[in-house]
Amino acid sequence: MSIGSRIFIALIFLTLGVSFIVTTGTLYYEFQDSKWFSLAVFYSHLFVFFPTFGLVALWAFYIPASVFTDMYWRHTKWGKVRFLLGFLIVAGVSYLIAQALLSGKERSMWELTPQALEQDTGEPAGCDPRLGECLRLPVLTALQTVRRVSQSRTGLSPFARDCAPDPLVQRPTILGDRRFCFATNTLPPRRDTFLTAVECCKSQRRFVEFLSDDHADAGKPSLTGQVHSLLLPLKVFFLLVLLIVGFLLAVRRRSVDTHYEELAGRIERGVLVGAFAMLFWPVMNHAFLQSAAVLYGKSGGSVFRFLGPGFSIAFGAWGLLLLFFFYRRYEKSLEAVGKIAGVVASAVAILKYDTIVDYFVRFAGSGATVVTMAVLGFIGVLALIQLFVGFGGDPKSEAGAGARARVATAAAAAAAVAAGVHEGSESVESVVDPFKQGGSLGDGG
Numbered sequence: 001m002s003i004g005s006r007i008f009i010a011l012i013f014l015t016l017g018v019s020f021i022v023t024t025g026t027l028y029y030e031f032q033d034s035k036w037f038s039l040a041v042f043y044s045h046l047f048v049f050f051p052t053f054g055l056v057a058l059w060a061f062y063i064p065a066s067v068f069t070d071m072y073w074r075h076t077k078w079g080k081v082r083f084l085l086g087f088l089i090v091a092g093v094s095y096l097i098a099q100a101l102l103s104g105k106e107r108s109m110w111e112l113t114p115q116a117l118e119q120d121t122g123e124p125a126g127c128d129p130r131l132g133e134c135l136r137l138p139v140l141t142a143l144q145t146v147r148r149v150s151q152s153r154t155g156l157s158p159f160a161r162d163c164a165p166d167p168l169v170q171r172p173t174i175l176g177d178r179r180f181c182f183a184t185n186t187l188p189p190r191r192d193t194f195l196t197a198v199e200c201c202k203s204q205r206r207f208v209e210f211l212s213d214d215h216a217d218a219g220k221p222s223l224t225g226q227v228h229s230l231l232l233p234l235k236v237f238f239l240l241v242l243l244i245v246g247f248l249l250a251v252r253r254r255s256v257d258t259h260y261e262e263l264a265g266r267i268e269r270g271v272l273v274g275a276f277a278m279l280f281w282p283v284m285n286h287a288f289l290q291s292a293a294v295l296y297g298k299s300g301g302s303v304f305r306f307l308g309p310g311f312s313i314a315f316g317a318w319g320l321l322l323l324f325f326f327y328r329r330y331e332k333s334l335e336a337v338g339k340i341a342g343v344v345a346s347a348v349a350i351l352k353y354d355t356i357v358d359y360f361v362r363f364a365g366s367g368a369t370v371v372t373m374a375v376l377g378f379i380g381v382l383a384l385i386q387l388f389v390g391f392g393g394d395p396k397s398e399a400g401a402g403a404r405a406r407v408a409t410a411a412a413a414a415a416a417v418a419a420g421v422h423e424g425s426e427s428v429e430s431v432v433d434p435f436k437q438g439g440s441l442g443d444g445g
Contacts, residue, residue, distance in 0.1 A: 001066060001067060001070045001260065001263065002070050002073070002074065004073075005066045005067075005069040005070035005073060006066050008066075008069060009062060009065045009066045009069055010062070013058045013062055013065070015234065016058060016234055016235075016237070016238050017054075017055050017058050019231040019234040019235070020050035020051045020054050020055060020235070021051050021055075022227060022231065023046070023047065023050065023051075023224070023227055023228055023231055024040065024047045024048075024050070024051045026223060026224045026227045027039060027040060027047055027110060027224045028040075029223075030113075030114060030222060030223045030224050031110065031114050031224070033114065034114035034117055034118060034140070035117075035140055035143060035144070037370075038140075038143050038144060038147055039109060039110045039143070041147075041364075041365060041366060041367075041368040041373070042109075042143060042146065042147070042288070042291055042365070042366045043108065043110070043288060044284050044287065044288065044364055044365050044366075044368065045281060045284040045285040045287070045288045046228075046288075048284070048364070048368075048373065048376070049280060049281050049284050050235060052376060052377055052380045053277040053278070053280045053281070053376075053380055053383075054238065054277075054281075055380075056273065056274070056277040056380050056383050056384050057242060057274045057277040057278050058238070059270075059384060059387060060270040060271070060273040060274030060277060060383075060387060061241075061242060061245055061270055061271075061274045062270070063263060063266050063267055063270050064245050064249060064267050064270055064271065064274075065241065065245055067256060067260050067263060067267060068245060068248050068252070069083065070260075071252070071255060071256070071259060071260070075255065075259050076255075086244075090237065090240050090241065090244065091233075091237060093240065094233045094234075094236040094237035094240055095233045095236075097233075097236045098232040098233040098235075098236050100303055101232065101236075101303050101304050101307075102229055102232065103303060104303040104304065105208075105212060106208055106211070106212070106296060106305075107211040107212050107221075108211075108225070109139055109143060109211065110222060110224050110225065111211070111221040111222055111224070111225035111228075112139070112211065112221070112222060113221075113222045114222070117139055117140050118140070120138045120139050120140070120210070121138055122134050122135075122136055122137050122138045122141070123135045123136040123206055123210070129141075129184060129185060129186040129193070130186065130190065130193070131193070132190070132192070132193035134184045134203075135184065135202070135203055135206055136183055136184060136203055136206040136207050136210060137182075137183060137184055137185075137186060137207075139207070139210070139211070141186060142182055142183060142207065142295055143295075145182055145185075145186055145187055146182055146291055146294060146295065146366050147366050147367060148187055149180075149182075149187070149367075150291065150361055150362055150365065150366040150367025151362065151367040151369070153362075154358045154359060154361075154362050155290065155354075155357070155358025155359075155361055155362070156290050156291060156293075156294050156361055156366075157290055157293075157354065157358070158179075159179060159180060159181075159182065159294045160290070160293035160294055160297075160298055161179070161181075161197040161200050161201055161204075161297065161298070162197065162298055163197070163201035163204065163205075163297045163298060164298075177196065177197070178191070178194035178195060178196055179194055179195070179197075179200070180194055181194065181195040181199070181200035181203055181204075182294045182295050183200065183203035183204045183206070183207045183294075183295055184200070184203040201297055204295065204296060204297035205297070207295055207296065208296055208297070239281075239311075242274070242278060242318070243314065243315075243318055246271075246275075246318045246321055246322050247318075247321065249267075249271060249321075249322065250321050250322075269386070269387060270387060271322050272322075272386075273383050273384075273386050273387050275318075275319050275322045276383055277380070277383055278315060278318075278319070279315075279319060280364075280376075281315065282311060282312035282315050282316065283356060283357060283360045283364075284360060284364055284365065285311060285312060286309075286312060286357045286360070287357055287360040287361045287364060287365035287366075288365060288366075289305055290357060290358075290361055290365075291361060291365055291366040292305065363375075364376055
């Protein structure tokens, strides 16, 4: 492989990696006195994933990306033209997608300046939420309430109210149930201040309108908002590049074997580590969507929340595609074991996806703590180490194949254990959860 291909990809990936760190660093610099950590974990799919597992994925896919650059440049018919044209198309699509994501009506909390957030006293100004007087809580107060509840229970989905219910499907009585509403209620909870779906949706609309109106009145967003807008195309470019590289690993595998057989072990090791790292993004993404739903409501003007499920499906299919590519070189029996284990793990993840998301809300989303963030960082470091030490030696050997098969089998077992723990904790939560009475959130009055 030519040194030119390595340098080109190194410069591209270095730029992407720096952009990941800069966005989170700007948030800390600007909001260090205004709940920066709470904002970072609430939006963990952006401020936590990219400077941790995003960097791991960049490192893991450095060799595969360099290989395909070199292959198109030296070993593919019309490869230089196809590579340059494809690069420009991906860059252009990344910019267009980024602009579409930035065009939504909903604004993020960190797009307001720290001064605007600190001066916000809710609606009406200075209202007392303990007496049920607030139409909308101050933004930072609502954010802290979401964090405290996330840390005391598993998942926030019971609190998300559908502000546009289907009259042909949903029971009308559900609209009259009173529940804790994060846009206007605070802790400790008082049942006599709980709201119906219609009332809570009204408060959520005021929450969204305040962020949008204040953002417009300020003339420009926060420094973090400006940096995010500038660097978002790079994050989209990163996601698209990984999808494309994963696709090429599957469809051009014979060409890779022919021209770069000596790099096969490093490529496959990077594929496994990179795919593992990227699995955190769709789950963190859905953890954010669940937390956002209790403040913003399920329906609204967020393009990202509309496209979020599609992103998850795309990377789920991408991960399964890489799984089948990864096991293609080994003993047939071990290859079958690895693929079957991967399919089982995927099936369990689909069936219990809500459970997995609930746990990510608590430990890697709005309910995260410094300790859980340190654990995520440690996992990222371990994944990075595997790029250099491997999982079991020569990828062509039976020992190496067996080790990788056990990794896939362990993933399926871990998902099953997580599901079992969730089921076993249901009865405990119904007793200790201060928001429940008689097993129902809607019984309070």
